[in-house]
Amino acid sequence: MTGRFAPSPTGRMHLGNVFAALISWLSARKEGGKWILRIEDLDPQRSRIGHARLIEDDLAWLGLDWDEGGVDGKGPNGPYCQSMRGEIYKEALEKLQATGLTYPCFCTRADIMATQAPHESDGRVVYAGTCRPSRLGGSFDEATVDRPERAIRLFVPDKDMTFTDKLYGGQTVNLAAHCGDFVLRRADGAWAYQLAVVIDDALMGVTEVVRGSDLLLSSAQQIYLYDLLGYPAPQFAHVPLLCNEKGIRLSKRDSSLSMEELRKEYTPSHLIGQLAYIAGILPEPFPISAQGLLPLFSWSAILPHPAITID
Ligand code: GLU
Secondary structure, eight states: OEEEEOOOOSSOOBHHHHHHHHHHHHHHHHTTOEEEEOBOOOOTTTOOHHHHHHHHHHHHHHTOOOSEETTTTBSTTOOOBGGGOHHHHHHHHHHHHHTTOEEEEOOOHHHHHTTSOOOGGGOOOOOOOTTOOSSTTOOOOHHHHTOSSOEEEEOOOSSEEEEEETTTEEEEEEHHHHTOSEEEEOTTSOBOHHHHHHHHHHHTTOOEEEEEGGGTTHHHHHHHHHHHHTOOOOEEEEEOEEEOTTSOBOOTTOGGGBHHHHHHHOOHHHHHHHHHHHHTSOSSOOOOOHHHHGGGOOGGGSOOOSEEEOO
16 A cells, blocks of 8 residues: 655645645555655646745654655655656656647647646646647648657546546546647646646556545546556545635635644644544544554545535
8 A cells, every 4th residue: 555645835734735635645654655745746837845944844744754755865766856857758748649639739828828737726728639640640740740849648538537536436537538648748848737746656566546526527637647657547536626715726825724824823733633623533622743644544534525615
């Protein structure tokens, strides 16, 4: 059993990030499993090493220890920062290209967002198929193939995919309707979240992916990639999103719930107790350490609410 936490170091963690990290850690540790910290710094404009260091500091403060990974990347499956894994993604892309299911795309607008983790609450883009060739593996117009500024997209089938989430149960997703052919590498060379996350989880031996429920449907895209690349897919377990009083997913802009403020107000055990209460693991929000919570943790205590409001 290997779990992981895969934050994007684009700001200080907020309560929602910590919630997902805590449940992921509890689930892995309860089974005596490993826990990996992977830094998802694919976006050079928004990622900062300073943020990654603060994420590490906040996790350590909470008592959520990791066996592999982090900025300094200890462990056999490194590097653990995605910005340093380009060669690995390139090899995977070549494998996908060899299937004949990829094609160059010259659209500009739609692929900008398409490479970030597509949190449902940010809105979803379904690719219209503008650059899709008329037949799979068909030859492309030489003039366009040689244009360097092309993204690489992957064909998706127009059929229902099914998988079972540990908390939300059976899911059915038609990738053609959900996202359309998706980007693997952007025209400027940036690697897409969907490709990177699959390669990393597969090569790092992750068997359970725990994260916020607005990435639930992305799991179908990821399972499709696992199948094409010949890796077994992990178990997916999404957790309710924490929302502010306006019903909007907590973001790094909700500064009152950022770790900077929370650490001023709470001790680690007070914060863990609150989160365990919100999750349904504790009947009252009493102080408790992450370690102390382990015997009380069970997935069946957590209700599959789509979101939980924090006021
Ligand atoms: N790095 C992604 C994010 O912070 C999370 C990806 C994942 O857990 O699969 O949004």
